[in-house]
Amino acid sequence: DGGITQSPKYLFRKEGQNVTLSCEQNLNHDAMYWYRQDPGQGLRLIYYSQIVNDFQKGDIAEGYSVSREKKESFPLTVTSAQKNPTAFYLCASSITYNTEAFFGQGTRLTVV
Amino acid sequence: DQQVKQNSPSLSVQEGRISILNCDYTNSMFDYFLWYKKYPAEGPTFLISISSIKDKNEDGRFTVFLNKSAKHLSLHIVPSQPGDSAVYFCAASAQDSGGSNYKLTFGKGTLLTVNP
Numbered sequence: 001d002g003g004i005t006q007s008p009k010y011l012f013r014k015e016g017q018n019v020t021l022s023c024e025q026n027l028n029h030d031a032m033y034w035y036r037q038d039p040g041q042g043l044r045l046i047y048y049s050q051i052v053n054d055f056q057k058g059d060i061a062e063g064y065s066v067s068r069e070k071k072e073s074f075p076l077t078v079t080s081a082q083k084n085p086t087a088f089y090l091c092a093s094s095i096t097y098n099t100e101a102f103f104g105q106g107t108r109l110t111v112v
Numbered sequence: 113d114q115q116v117k118q119n120s121p122s123l124s125v126q127e128g129r130i131s132i133l134n135c136d137y138t139n140s141m142f143d144y145f146l147w148y149k150k151y152p153a154e155g156p157t158f159l160i161s162i163s164s165i166k167d168k169n170e171d172g173r174f175t176v177f178l179n180k181s182a183k184h185l186s187l188h189i190v191p192s193q194p195g196d197s198a199v200y201f202c203a204a205s206a207q208d209s210g211g212s213n214y215k216l217t218f219g220k221g222t223l224l225t226v227n228p
Contacts, residue, residue, distance in 0.1 A: 006155075033216060042118075042201065042220035043156070050213045058215070090155055097214035098144040098163070098205050103155030 003027070006091050006104035013078070013085070013111050021076045021107045023091035030096050032074040036060065037088040037106075046089075049074055050097070078109060086111045115139045116204050118219035126227055131189040133222050135202030138183065142204040142217075147176060147187045150199045150221070159200075160187070192226045199223050 004025040013019045023032065031050050035043040045058030049068040063082025068074055074093075078085045088108050094101040117136045125131045133147075143164040148156035162169040162176045162185070169176050175188045189196055202219040 031214070035218070040121075040220065043203075043218035045215060045217065048213065048215060056208060056210070056213050056215075059217075088153070092155075092216075094216075097207075100146055100158040100161055101203075101216055102158065103148075105155050106153065108153070 004091060004093050004102055004104040006089075006107050009105065009107060011107055011109045013109065015111055016080045018077055018079050019085075019109065021078065021089055021091075021109070023074045023076065023104060025072050025074075025093040025102075027093060027095075027102065028071070029093035029102075030071070031094045031101070032068065033092040033094075033101060034058070034064075034066065034074070034076045035090045035092065037090060043090065046076065085109055114220075115142075116202055116217050116219040118200075118202055118222050120222050121220070122223040122225070124225045124227060125192050127194055128191045131187075131192045131196065131224055131226065133187040133189075133200050133202075133224065135185050135187075135219055136183055137185075137204050139204070139206055139217075140183070141206040144205040145176070145178060145185050146203045146205075146216075147174075148201040148203060148218075149196075150201060156201055189224075192224075194226045194228050196226050197224055 007022045033048045034046040047066040049055035065077045092101040092103045146161040147159040150156040199221040
């Protein structure tokens with residue numbers, strides 16, 4: 001059955017290490033998004049992509065990087081430059097613009 | 113600056129009554145609006161949407177109203193049920209500054225509690 005899958009669900013990282021969060025969708029959606037949720041902050045946009053091999057910075061892109069080599073995959077790398085990486089990360093996809101976005105179940109990243 | 117604002121962090125209603133969740137926005141270029149429901153440690157689930165060319169959209173117990181002149185939208189849930197207790201996010205879509213891509217911007221959410 002179709003959906004959007006994030007892995008892993010929980011991730012622990014040592015300070016100074018890069019880590020990559022996986023996001024895969026088999027919905028044939030063009031657009032994909034990465035958000036970060038912190039308590040009391042809602043969902044803040046990190047990066048978004050409308051088509052393969054193209055992506056744009058969102059509102060809080062510093063310390064993050066992405067790639068969109070395949071339509072179904074949009075991995076997010078949290079680099080050591082991200083000052084406060086501990087958060088709940090959510091990936092979403094949509095058919096195109098102005099349609100509902102479907103979310104994965106999220107990845108809880110904790111820096112130890 | 114926050115372009116999508118949900119000024120009420122929480123709302124408590126009795127089962128069977130109406131829940132009204134509010135959302136204000138500042139960007140007049142937003143042309144599509146959505147409401148999501150979210151439980152802790154899960155991804156948000158889509159509830160209902162509305163295009164800027166409409167002022168009302170209804171789906172079962174959920175109705176969204178859009179007032180473009182006031183840059184305000186609201187979600188009505190009637191009758192409210194205990195299972196509706198969750199965080200509700202308002203979201204809006206518009207072209208980004210480059211003009212060729214669309215951003216989906218979320219508010220901070222409102223925690224709805226429906227008491228039996």
